[in-house]
Amino acid sequence: MGAKLCSQADPQAPRERLLFHTEAKGAQVRLEAGQSTARRHATFHDGIVFSARPVQPCEPVALRVLHHECRWRGGLRVGFTRLDPARLCSPSLPPFLCPDLEQQSPTWAAVLPDHCVLPGNVVCFWVNSRGWLFVKVNSNSPLRLRTDVAVGDPLWAVMDLYGTTKAIELLDPTAGALPTATPKVFCDDFLLELKGCPPLSLMCLSPVLSLFTTTAGEKCVICYEQTANTCLVPCGHSRFCHCCAWQVLRDTATCPLCRYEIKAMAQARGPPAPGTTENLAAWLADWT
Known part of the structure; x- marks a missing residue:
């Protein structure tokens, strides 16, 4: 490919705003707005940018x-790659990020x-x-896309303006350009399973419910504020x-207290008042 890998980077270097590389780009890509916007001119391929x-x-890579x-x-x-675009x-460049560039180089990407x-x-x-690749769209739940990215060496963000995606704009996360609202529940399959199960007594579920409750006024064990x-x-x-x-x-994505893998996070609250299973159903429904 005519590319070289890079194995050195200064983690303490100041982080300037993330922009697109001016030279390393697909044949159909045109950069605009001071390297912050990439547009695919024609076809449905040749839209790779770094x-x-x-x-x-x-560090989040944010785009619109x-x-x-x-x-x-x-x-x-x-995704991310170890290819240094300055040496590329x-x-x-192949016409596609997935699977072409992935197969030709240490690159990890997802559709x-x-x-x-x-x-x-x-x-x-x-x-x-840990090398887990996540994506978050608007204020929705984050999705884990991959778990095999090789961290420890410099990584560049890589994107492919493929198919329906004709133009994207890199955003500055420090300039308030990102959504701030977040949902109460992140990918909480566990609670969704509970909500869909046959009616159970509160006594049967009390060990489960006790896990998701906190004492009033208790401070966070990380920031203590x-x-x-x-x-x-x-x-x-x-x-x-x-x-x-x-x-x-x-x-x-690991609990600081027990080192268990985190699948999701949810809002903690006091348990439902003693009563019928309808109270439990309403309590769970309010979470989802």
């Missing part, structure tokens, strides 16, 4: 979908679902310190504030 600088673990072309199938692909021979790449959607993706109001699923530890729990999910 970040101009390496991206640190847990600007233009959608309905006559194609499939859309944006995102652009004419040798985003169609509903994630609609015009106006804000897409954030990142890789945590905010109120503990969030629990981790499935281990059930609930001594965290929402901000700290989100950072833990983003960075390691």
Whole structure:
């Protein structure tokens, strides 16, 4: 491919705003707005673009979908690569990120679902310190796309303006360009399972419910400032504030107390008042 790998980066270097690399791009890509917007000129392929600088673990890459072309199938692909775009021979770029560039180089990417790449959607993706690739669209639940990204060496963000995705704009997360609202429940399959199960007595479920409750006024065990109001699923530890729990999910996806893998996080609250199973159903329904 005419590319070289890079194995050195300064993690303490200041993080300037993330922009597209001016030279390393697909044959159909045109950059606009000071390297912050990438547009595919024609066809449905040859739309690979790279970040101009390496991206640190847990650093979000945020973009907005600007233009959608309905006559194609499939859309944006995102991921990370060890290919240094400054040492990359652009004419040798393959037409597709998935699977071509992945097969030719140490690159880890994923195809985003169609509903994630609609015009106006804000897409954030990142890789945590464990090598897990996540994506978050607007204020929806984060999705884990891969668990095999090789961290430890410099990684550049790589995107493919494929198919329906004609143009994207890189956003500055520090400039308030990202959605701030977050749902109460993140991918909480465990609670959804409970909600769909046959009627059970509260006594039967009391051990489960006790996992998701906190003592009034209890402080977060990480920051010791905010109120503990969030629990981790499935281990059930609930001594965290929402901000700290989100950072833990983003960075390691491992409970700080028991080291169990975090599948989701949910709002902790007091258990339902004693009574009928209808109270329990209403309690669970309010979470989802």
